[in-house]
Amino acid sequence: xxxxxxxxxxxTTNSLIAVxxxxxxxxxxxxxxxxxxxxxxxxxxxxxxVGYPARARLNDPETVVVxxxxxxxxxxxxxxxxxLPFLSYPVEDIRGLPMVPDRFRNRHLSPPExxxxxxxxxxxxxxxxxxxxxxxxxxxxxxxxxxxxRQATKDAGEMAGLNVLRIVNEPxxxxxxxxxxxxxxxxxxxxxxxxxxxxxxxxxxxxGIFEVRATSGDTHLGGDDFDAAIVASWLxxxxxxxxxxxxxxxxxxxxxxAEKAKIALSSTHSVEIAIPALHFRTTLTRAKxxxxxxxLVQRTMVxxxxxxxxxxxxxDSIDGVILVGGATRLPRIKEAVQEFFGKTLYDTVDPDxxxxxxxxxxxxxxxxxxxxxxxxxxxxxxxxxxxxxxxxSTLIPRNTTIPTQAKEMFTTFLDGQTRVDIHVLQxxxxxxxxxxxLARFSLTGIDPMTAGAARIEVTFMIDANGILDVRALDQxxxxxxxxxxxxxxxxxREDVRELIKESFVHAKEDFETRLLIDAKTEAQTVLNATRxxxxxxxxxxxxxxxxxxxxxxxxxxxxxxxxxxxxxxRNETTQLDKATQPLAERLMNHSVQEALGGKQVDE
Amino acid sequence: xxxSFERVDPSLCWNCRESLSESDLCSSCIKIQPIGHDxxxxxxxxxPVQLIVDMNELTERFHLKSRLxxxxxxxxxxxxxxxxxxxxxxxxxxxxxTLKDPFERALYYLDLTGPHHSPQGxxxxxxxxxxxxxxxxxxxxxxxxxxxxxxxxxxTLSLRIKDVExxxxxxxxxxxxxxxxxxxxxxxxxxxxxxxxxxxxxxxKSIERDLKTRSSSARGQMV
Numbered sequence: 001x002x003x004x005x006x007x008x009x010x011x012t013t014n015s016l017i018a019v020x021x022x023x024x025x026x027x028x029x030x031x032x033x034x035x036x037x038x039x040x041x042x043x044x045x046x047x048x049x050v051g052y053p054a055r056a057r058l059n060d061p062e063t064v065v066v067x068x069x070x071x072x073x074x075x076x077x078x079x080x081x082x083x084l085p086f087l088s089y090p091v092e093d094i095r096g097l098p099m100v101p102d103r104f105r106n107r108h109l110s111p112p113e114x115x116x117x118x119x120x121x122x123x124x125x126x127x128x129x130x131x132x133x134x135x136x137x138x139x140x141x142x143x144x145x146x147x148x149x150r151q152a153t154k155d156a157g158e159m160a161g162l163n164v165l166r167i168v169n170e171p172x173x174x175x176x177x178x179x180x181x182x183x184x185x186x187x188x189x190x191x192x193x194x195x196x197x198x199x200x201x202x203x204x205x206x207x208g209i210f211e212v213r214a215t216s217g218d219t220h221l222g223g224d225d226f227d228a229a230i231v232a233s234w235l236x237x238x239x240x241x242x243x244x245x246x247x248x249x250x251x252x253x254x255x256x257x258a259e260k261a262k263i264a265l266s267s268t269h270s271v272e273i274a275i276p277a278l279h280f281r282t283t284l285t286r287a288k289x290x291x292x293x294x295x296l297v298q299r300t301m302v303x304x305x306x307x308x309x310x311x312x313x314x315x316d317s318i319d320g321v322i323l324v325g326g327a328t329r330l331p332r333i334k335e336a337v338q339e340f341f342g343k344t345l346y347d348t349v350d351p352d353x354x355x356x357x358x359x360x361x362x363x364x365x366x367x368x369x370x371x372x373x374x375x376x377x378x379x380x381x382x383x384x385x386x387x388x389x390x391x392x393s394t395l396i397p398r399n400t401t402i403p404t405q406a407k408e409m410f411t412t413f414l415d416g417q418t419r420v421d422i423h424v425l426q427x428x429x430x431x432x433x434x435x436x437x438l439a440r441f442s443l444t445g446i447d448p449m450t451a452g453a454a455r456i457e458v459t460f461m462i463d464a465n466g467i468l469d470v471r472a473l474d475q476x477x478x479x480x481x482x483x484x485x486x487x488x489x490x491x492x493r494e495d496v497r498e499l500i501k502e503s504f505v506h507a508k509e510d511f512e513t514r515l516l517i518d519a520k521t522e523a524q525t526v527l528n529a530t531r532x533x534x535x536x537x538x539x540x541x542x543x544x545x546x547x548x549x550x551x552x553x554x555x556x557x558x559x560x561x562x563x564x565x566x567x568x569x570r571n572e573t574t575q576l577d578k579a580t581q582p583l584a585e586r587l588m589n590h591s592v593q594e595a596l597g598g599k600q601v602d603e
Numbered sequence: 604x605x606x607s608f609e610r611v612d613p614s615l616c617w618n619c620r621e622s623l624s625e626s627d628l629c630s631s632c633i634k635i636q637p638i639g640h641d642x643x644x645x646x647x648x649x650x651p652v653q654l655i656v657d658m659n660e661l662t663e664r665f666h667l668k669s670r671l672x673x674x675x676x677x678x679x680x681x682x683x684x685x686x687x688x689x690x691x692x693x694x695x696x697x698x699x700x701t702l703k704d705p706f707e708r709a710l711y712y713l714d715l716t717g718p719h720h721s722p723q724g725x726x727x728x729x730x731x732x733x734x735x736x737x738x739x740x741x742x743x744x745x746x747x748x749x750x751x752x753x754x755x756x757x758x759t760l761s762l763r764i765k766d767v768e769x770x771x772x773x774x775x776x777x778x779x780x781x782x783x784x785x786x787x788x789x790x791x792x793x794x795x796x797x798x799x800x801x802x803x804x805x806x807x808k809s810i811e812r813d814l815k816t817r818s819s820s821a822r823g824q825m826v
Contacts, residue, residue: 003679165678209666366678374666374673376696401696403674403689463689464674 005136005165005367006126007173007359010115010153012070012196012222013326015039016356017122019130020364025177025357028122028129035353037125040067041117043102050121058252064089064102068224069114071196072098074145074152083220086228088252115156123160137162138363140355142197143169144217144303144380146426147438147468154465165366167465170194171201172377173358174324175210177349186319187213188346191337192355193300194325196222200303202311202318211376214311214399216303221296223262223327229292230258230284238280250278265289266329290332297336304340310399320344326352376401379462386423386432395460398428405461409475416448422458424468441470442484456481516566523557523573530554530580533587542583553579613639617683627671635672637687643715644698653782654712654775656702665699706768706801709775713798729802737806744814753818760814764807771800 006028009016014036018027027035034052042054044063057063066089072080077093084091084098091098092108099108119139126134139162141153150167157164171190185206192199199217203210231254238250257273261284264271270285308315321341327333328351338345349357364370379402384394395406410420420443427435446454455475462468472481530550534542542550557572615622616629617636624630626639638647645652648664670676672695677688702708729737740763747756774797781790 166675206662206666209669365675368676368679371670371676374670374675376669376673400700403693404696405690405693461689461693464692 003136003367004130004132004134005138005363006123006134007356007361007363008119008122008137008139008157009170009173009356009359010070010119010139010141010156011039011355012068012194012224013039014195014352015118015122016353017126018353018356018360019126020360025360027353027356028126030125031128037118037122038067039070039118040065041069041114042066043104045104048117050117058088059249064100066100066109066114068196069100069111071220072111073115073156074111074149112152112156113159115153116159119157119160119162123162135161135163136165136363136367138166138168138359138366139164140168140170140173140359142192142194142217142219143171143199143201143215143377144197144219145466146381146436147383147466148436149219150465150467154467166362167467168359168362168375169199169201169212169215169377169466170355171199171215171322171324172203172210172212172375173356173362174322174349174354175201175203175205175358176361176373176375177354177358178322178346187313187317189304189318189321189341190324191300191304191321191328191333192324193327193333194222195224195327196220198222198300198303200300200307202307202313208372209374209376211401212378212399213313214307215378215380216307216310217380218299218303221299223325225296226262226293226327226330227255227258229296230262230289231255233292234258234280234282237282238278241279253278262289262330266331286331289330293330293332297332300333301336301340315341316343318343320346323347324351324354377464377466378402379404379466381426381436382428383438383460383462383468384425384435386425390432391430392425392427392432392435396462400462402462402466403464405459408458408460410443410454410456410458410472411452412446412449412454413451415451417451417454418446418448419444420446420454420456422470424460424470438468443472444482444484446474446481516564516569519566519569519573520561523561523569523576526573526576527554527557530576533580533583537583537587541586546583550576550579550583617687627668634684635677635687635691638691638694642694644701644711645715647694647698648702650702652712652716654709654779656708658703661699661702665695668695705772705775706804709771709797710801713794713801717794729799729806733799733803737803737810741810744810745817748814748817753814756814757811760807760811764804764811767800767804767807771797771804774800 004019007018007020009018016027016035016037018025020026029035030037030051037051038055040051040054040058042049042057042060042063042065044057044060049057054065055067058065058067068087071083072091075098076096077091077098078096080091080098090101092101093099094108097110099110100114101108123134123137137157139153139157141150145153154164154167171192174190174192175188186204188203188205190199190201190203192201197217197219198221199215201215202213204213205211231251234254235251253275257275261271261273265284265286268286270283272281272283274281318341320343321337323334323337323345328337328347334345334347361370361373362375365373365375378399379396380398382394382398383396383406384392385408387393395408396404410422412420422441422443423432424438424441425432425435426438429435441458443456443458446456457473457475459471459473460468461471470483472483473479474481531554534547534550539547553572553576557569557576560568560572563569616632616634618634619629619632621629621631623636626636628635643652648661648668650656650661650664669692672688672691674685674688674692677684680688700707701711744756744760747753747759774793778790778793778797781793784790
């Protein structure tokens with residue numbers, strides 16, 4: 001039997017899960033038929049909620065509502081401190097990592113743990129829909145995500161009980177979903193503007209092979225910034241009318257209205273906004289919106305030019321541009337992309353769904369059921385090591401096709417030195433301090449010898465997920481050399497293992513809770529049916545002894561239902577079923593007899 | 604898990620020990636075979652060691668081998684196979700990246716077929732008078748760029764780059780024709796002039812990079 005591999009788009013604002021069944025990609029809806037799951041988690045005394053119910057509690061003072069956690073994923077506290085004023089929930093610096101305190105449970109959650117809660121919810125949704133356990137998954141990330149952000153996303157998946165077969169870049173996934181490769185060969189661009197990130201990729205598609213030529217992006221540019229631009233202009237207006245009013249609650253209120261207005265302006269030319277609570281009335285026209293967002297639109301063109309330049313491609317040699325991400329619905333975006341490339345825009349697949357659909361296609365490939373399509377992706381950032389004088393020496397340049405590797409020889413520079421430290425960096429700048437520190441690796445247990453005599457070959461391997469793995473080989477002995485990793489940001493491997501273990505404990509708890517609820521529901525149904533039958537039937541059909549026997553079992557079941565042991569409830573329900581079985585058979589016989597006009601059927 | 608596979612006998616399959624009729628795949632157990640340590644980039648792609656390469660053929664071979672080795676197609680197999688697949692795919696990508704760019708290919712070729720083949724490549728010193736010329740050219744370009752004519756400076760530079768690149772491409776074709784022939788001394792002088800031109804181009808490219816960063820930071824200051 002082939003394995004089902006689901007595709008997941010873990011977005012800044014919304015997340016989705018999709019699967020390929022037969023020939024069709026299906027985006028899996030929730031119980032109410034909704035495809036999107038808001039990437040929002042709410043912590044309250046009463047419990048933890050995910051998705052729409054969590055989002056609905058945004059202004060509830062008794063609840064901590066966490067959103068846009070993807071912006072914190074795989075990053076250090078220092079790095080994200082600039083964003084914190086825009087988040088209305090608390091984020092604390094715990095050992096250099098941004099963590100969200102859950103004051104009701106006396107714990108702190110890391111961004112991957114928040115992501116895991118969203119992923120678990122999607123996983124349950126898929127299990128219910130497919131009626132089978134779901135383990136294998138492909139999760140998408142912005143193409144411009146660095147090593148730590150990719151690793152953090154993978155960790156989140158594992159904490160949610162998923163076996164993450166692959167981390168796939170969002171624009172590449174989108175290209176897969178468009179069904180290119182089946183005859184439509186050529187050079188395509190993917191312009192992907194999501195809630196919080198912007199990606200731009202150039203793909204050469206030839207006979208089912210999707211070869212990424214270059215990718216570029218901005219991990220801090222998205223639809224949220226468009227809303228923020230509108231809010232900023234309204235705050236100016238408000239200030240002019242009733243003095244300074246820049247409070248988080250007001251911002252929240254304005255942001256919601258801004259988002260609504262922005263969406264409305266994709267189809268109309270003017271909207272009226274009225275917020276009675278603030279005595280605020282205004283009109284937003286599409287022209288005014290275009291003015292407000294123009295600087296952001298121009299910002300997206302910087303990565304576009306960079307990728308074209310890296311690949312040595314002129315805009316007019318591109319065959320078409322695929323639009324991805326909710327923010328590309330904005331008419332000004334379409335116009336700007338059209339102006340720049342002057343080529344066909346592909347926007348027929350819902351930009352919100354297209355990434356998850358592509359992830360499902362990639363899942364199908366990884367499940368071994370499809371051999372005609374292959375993605376050849378690239379690493380978005382150069383990888384290097386720190387050398388003398390704090391300069392970065394590049395080992396793997398950006399836009400190198402992955403998997404890829406680089407080998408470098410290391411030695412000691414002191415007599416008797418037994419350890420060599422390697423500082424690995426990611427980025428495009430000259431100096432180490434201007435690049436992102438990925439990790440410090442220590443080669444340990446080197447035999448003491450004269451300086452320069454040791455010869456340790458270190459292999460830096462970037463796998464197909466874009467995640468770095470470092471291995472070392474002692475050239476003299478041919479033995480592999482110990483490598484100790486100290487990640488600069490993000491959780492250490494030990495922490496992650498611990499959290500995964502913990503999440504399994506929680507998963508079990510969750511399972512127990514679900515079992516109890518299901519068992520109680522079923523028990524109640526059986527009890528109601530039995531009670532109705534006993535009330536309806538006289539002693540002739542139900543002899544007194546039998547009636548007492550059934551009633552005793554009903555009491556036992558009701559007692560069990562007061563407890564929390566789902567298995568006991570289930571057992572007692574089975575016992576009640578058994579006790580009522582003779583009666584049920586007699587009744588069945590009775591009704592069949594009636595139906596057949598009073599004839600005995602058993603003889 | 605090992606990162607490289609030193610096999611006792613590379614002519615036998617690592618898995619079933621049958622002798623291999625082709626190097627990539629065992630015909631009896633259908634397992635992919637690790638690319639050997641000594642394989643050069645041309646042989647990894649199944650191409651003859653030549654300077655002039657048909658780009659279509661190169662791409663096609665790269666795609667064909669990618670379909671064989673890429674980790675996506677070995678995701679559900681055991682650890683050893685996943686490791687072989689990862690290593691092979693990484694080597695294949697490296698080989699393709701080097702060979703698809705004619706100038707990188709030429710540098711690699713000269714190193715591979717040179718008398719002192721070294722994996723790290725060889726340092727080649729340009730004659731001092733040529734270095735002087737480059738320095739002067741660089742200064743004149745910078746002056747031009749500073750006197751508000753950066754477009755002109757770029758144009759002068761890219762003409763010079765185009766010129767040396769076409770010389771390199773001619774030299775590559777010439778060298779391919781001479782290879783295997785008897786005229787040893789002209790072969791050597793052809794090699795020498797090719798590597799000098801490649802080195803010269805490298806300098807010009809680095810001037811181009813400097814000029815680009817300068818002009819973009821100048822633009823940044825204006826904003």
